[in-house]
Amino acid sequence: MLFYFIPKDTIVIFIFWAVHRDPNLWNDPDSFRPERFLSEGKKVINGGKSICPGVALALIELFPYLVLILKNSKKMLKNINGEIKPVVLNSFQLFVSVKRLNMLLNVNPTLFNIFCTCTTVWLIKHLFNFINRLRKLPPGPWGLPFVGYLPFIKKDAYIQMTELAKKYGPVFSFKCGQFDVVVINEVKAIEEAFKNDHLLARPTTSFIPAFKRAPSIIEMSGEPWRQQRRVALTILRHVGLGKSTLEEKMKEEVRYFIESLKSTHGEKIDFSEVIKSSVANIISILLFGHRFEYNDPMGIEMCRNVKQISDNAEYFSRYIFMPLITFFVSLAAQFNSELKKVTINQRELEKKITIEVAKHKEKDSTHEIEDYIDGFLQEMDKQKDSHTSFNMDTLRRNTADFYSAGSDTTTIVLNFIMLYLITYPEYQQKIRDEIKQTIGSERQPDYADRNSLPFTMAFIYESLRMATIVPLNAHRRASQDTKIMNFFIPKDTIVILNFWSVHRDPNLWNDPLSFKSERFLSEDGTKVIKSPNLMAFSGGKRICPGSTLAMTKLFLYLVSILQNFQVSAPEGDKISEEVKYNLNRMLKKPMKVHFHV
Numbered sequence: 001m002l003f004y005f006i007p008k009d010t011i012v013i014f015i016f017w018a019v020h021r022d023p024n025l026w027n028d029p030d031s032f033r034p035e036r037f038l039s040e041g042k043k044v045i046n047g048g049k050s051i052c053p054g055v056a057l058a059l060i061e062l063f064p065y066l067v068l069i070l071k072n073s074k075k076m077l078k079n080i081n082g083e084i085k086p087v088v089l090n091s092f093q094l095f096v097s098v099k100r101l102n103m104l105l106n107v108n109p110t111l112f113n114i115f116c117t118c119t120t121v122w123l124i125k126h127l128f129n130f131i132n133r134l135r136k137l138p139p140g141p142w143g144l145p146f147v148g149y150l151p152f153i154k155k156d157a158y159i160q161m162t163e164l165a166k167k168y169g170p171v172f173s174f175k176c177g178q179f180d181v182v183v184i185n186e187v188k189a190i191e192e193a194f195k196n197d198h199l200l201a202r203p204t205t206s207f208i209p210a211f212k213r214a215p216s217i218i219e220m221s222g223e224p225w226r227q228q229r230r231v232a233l234t235i236l237r238h239v240g241l242g243k244s245t246l247e248e249k250m251k252e253e254v255r256y257f258i259e260s261l262k263s264t265h266g267e268k269i270d271f272s273e274v275i276k277s278s279v280a281n282i283i284s285i286l287l288f289g290h291r292f293e294y295n296d297p298m299g300i301e302m303c304r305n306v307k308q309i310s311d312n313a314e315y316f317s318r319y320i321f322m323p324l325i326t327f328f329v330s331l332a333a334q335f336n337s338e339l340k341k342v343t344i345n346q347r348e349l350e351k352k353i354t355i356e357v358a359k360h361k362e363k364d365s366t367h368e369i370e371d372y373i374d375g376f377l378q379e380m381d382k383q384k385d386s387h388t389s390f391n392m393d394t395l396r397r398n399t400a401d402f403y404s405a406g407s408d409t410t411t412i413v414l415n416f417i418m419l420y421l422i423t424y425p426e427y428q429q430k431i432r433d434e435i436k437q438t439i440g441s442e443r444q445p446d447y448a449d450r451n452s453l454p455f456t457m458a459f460i461y462e463s464l465r466m467a468t469i470v471p472l473n474a475h476r477r478a479s480q481d482t483k484i485m486n487f488f489i490p491k492d493t494i495v496i497l498n499f500w501s502v503h504r505d506p507n508l509w510n511d512p513l514s515f516k517s518e519r520f521l522s523e524d525g526t527k528v529i530k531s532p533n534l535m536a537f538s539g540g541k542r543i544c545p546g547s548t549l550a551m552t553k554l555f556l557y558l559v560s561i562l563q564n565f566q567v568s569a570p571e572g573d574k575i576s577e578e579v580k581y582n583l584n585r586m587l588k589k590p591m592k593v594h595f596h597v
């Protein structure tokens, strides 16, 4: 520094006094003159990396005290000999001044003392926690008092988080509302998080404030979540998940869908509208034991409810960080149209599920388990404990969650797949050729055909990477103090896994912004390679339980569509690639598509 050598471990003392009294820096440095800070003044607070972490808070706390005292100070300072005198207050004098203020305000002195003591204790505790938190947590951006970084979170939060990771490193943190939030980016850190059992819990808030009292399987934590997930997977496997019996029913559904496309005779249609009822039917079979005709009002209404929830859930990304204001948010629902629509549609969806549950309860008690509702009702009979989470509320909420998660996500990905087929016609042709050579045009595809359709599978993987429809995962919560990459994560911190940062990482993918199916193929193009860096369904013990079902659906729909049709945008139309991000990342505008035989 300034050409002086400072050996390692030397104790370094900064003499701020010398700077603050330097006549070369301050005109008349011994005089008290606030004006010097009004225009080209100098800073009096130490800067650099070791800046006191309490600066912001210290300023916030000093400001109201100063204003409060000076609001009433004229009398106080004049008291001595009738003229205003400059005073320097140390903390004791400040305390005495506050007491004098009490006299001036004419408040009960005991109450006033209690108030001042409580406020001081609260401020000291707050300051202590604040500094302690800063010392322990991973680095990250500053926010405002109380709300933290919340007001600065942008609509495309996943892009913002990826940018922040470039500045602060793969594990960074910020305060958001009442919570500390840790964002985990990059493949190594996320893989470590997948293996960490202390990061399996969810935030204590509900997706929708009005439904807070009965959490669903997606919202649950700890033992109730473990039990619900184990029982749900057992029932779903029992009724066909991952078995050929369900695949046959799925193929039947795909046949109905292809027939409905044929009946359009090449007219342009809104693909997102027609696909959603068919995709929802597959999860309906698992949950309710039956599908709905495409013109059945109940099926149409349920799909509409899910779409409305998904389209209006933008408020959620902000609300989740402020559970303390749940009550006010619930009240605000009367006025907030987005939250109101989500609440109303969730209620309507659950009402229809209640009707299905009632029909199931009428069945003969000795019947076979045919679907999720049957299995859950039977589990309720077994679990008589009054604290059990196997009750009617949870049944209704879980069924709604499975119905939404099982239909909306797959529909969103299929919309992206249509977009990529139209945008890259050379890929569309390559898939069609692959189908022609292996399956032909007569036989309906099975999921087992994926082994002889490597390019088609590579196209699906690349679509999942490019679309990354759940870029910031469903938020997790640290159930215990823990560490990731040696960074401390305190209990109850909200933990966000940033899959977008992995799927766009140039160190993992060559030219990550371009759509290139070949990246998932072996060099000779004969084998598909499923990269561990593709995290579309998350990972670890809380991985999406519907991943195999989703992959089967994506494969069967894509192959059946291209076996029967050529897909294109209507002449003169440019399909919009604009996306929006609510709970999921999805295409913003409906897509009109031509299906030519």
Ligand code: HEM
Residues within 6 Å of the ligand: 217, 218, 219, 229, 283, 401, 402, 405, 406, 407, 409, 410, 413, 469, 470, 473, 474, 536, 537, 538, 539, 542, 543, 544, 545, 546, 547, 549, 550
């Ligand atoms: C392409 C389609 C899909 C994608 C991209 C997807 C993605 C995800 C992701 C990222 C999670 C969060 C996991 C975590 O917390 O780490 C999740 C959870 C979940 N998914 Fe999926 N999913 C899809 C399809 C499905 C389907 C078809 C079902 C129906 C069975 C389903 C049911 C669920 C459920 C119930 C959860 C909550 C699991 C829990 O909290 O334990 N998903 N999904």
